[in-house]
Amino acid sequence: MVIITNVTEADLPKVYEVEVESFEDPYPYSLLKAYYYLSRELFLVAKEGERVLGYSLGIIQFGYRGHVVSIAVKTEFRERGIGKLLLMELERKFREYKCTYSYLEVNYKNIAAIQFYNKLGYKVVKLQKNYYGKGKHAFIMVKSFIGDKGFE
Ligand SMILES: CC(C)(COP(=O)(O)OP(=O)(O)OC[C@H]1O[C@@H](n2cnc3c(N)ncnc32)[C@H](O)[C@@H]1OP(=O)(O)O)[C@@H](O)C(=O)NCCC(=O)NCCS
Known part of the structure; x- marks a missing residue:
């Protein structure tokens, strides 16, 4: 059974494995550890026993x-609903912290x-040029928790 829970320090090496297999430019381990100390309430893992199958990580900006x-x-566990569980739980926590919307950048x-993200209700609101480096643009995507309003 897959459960979504807060990350523990012991999970971090396994989160890093997911990170490395998922991204061309993975976050360094030290950054994941820093987020663990900064924002562990919003650092979630999908676990089956002691295995970490995926993670989601958020922060609150400007208080809202x-x-x-x-x-x-993890590649072999994709398209089975685990990403959706991780994002929905993160959004639930954002709401709990009184956020009015969820915001993210994604490589275009x-x-x-x-x-x-579209399936989960996010809309592209902007193209942020060179966000990840020269020629590597990002879409900004948002999802309001309070109807059409709620964005900056
Ligand atoms: C993006 C990612 C986290 C999605 O996780 P996942 O567990 O495969 O997603 P889910 O199975 O929960 O899918 C949820 C919905 O998204 C849709 N979806 C997921 N992957 C998809 C794909 N490759 N193509 C089209 N739709 C997709 C599913 O069909 C599903 O829709 P449904 O609810 O109508 O069935 C995963 O692909 C991943 O780890 N990618 C590499 C890392 C990455 O790019 N992260 C985002 C950085 S901004």
Whole structure:
């Protein structure tokens, strides 16, 4: 059975494994550890026993914006609903912290992730040029928790 729960320090090496297999430019381990100390309430893992199948990580910005910093699921476990569980639980926490919307950046070429976010109710609001480096653009995507309003 897959459960969504808060990350523990012992999970971090396994989260890093998911990170490395999921991204071309993975976050360094030290950054994941820093987020663990900074924002562990919003650092979630999908676990089956002691295995980490995926993670989601958020922070609260300006006191009202939930920022999805990262989300990833191990390749062999994708398209089974685990990413959705991880994002929905992160959004539930954003709401609990009184955020009015959820916000994220996604590589404009990452079609799988864009479709995933679309399915979960996110809309593209902006193209942020060179966000990940020269020629590596990002879409800004948002999802309001309070109807059409709620964005900056
Ligand atoms: C994006 C990611 C986290 C999605 O996780 P996942 O567990 O495969 O997603 P789910 O199975 O929960 O899918 C949820 C919905 O998104 C859709 N979806 C997921 N992957 C998709 C894909 N590759 N193409 C089209 N739709 C997709 C599913 O069809 C599903 O829709 P449904 O609810 O109508 O069935 C996963 O693909 C991943 O780890 N990618 C690499 C890391 C990454 O790019 N992260 C995003 C960085 S911004």
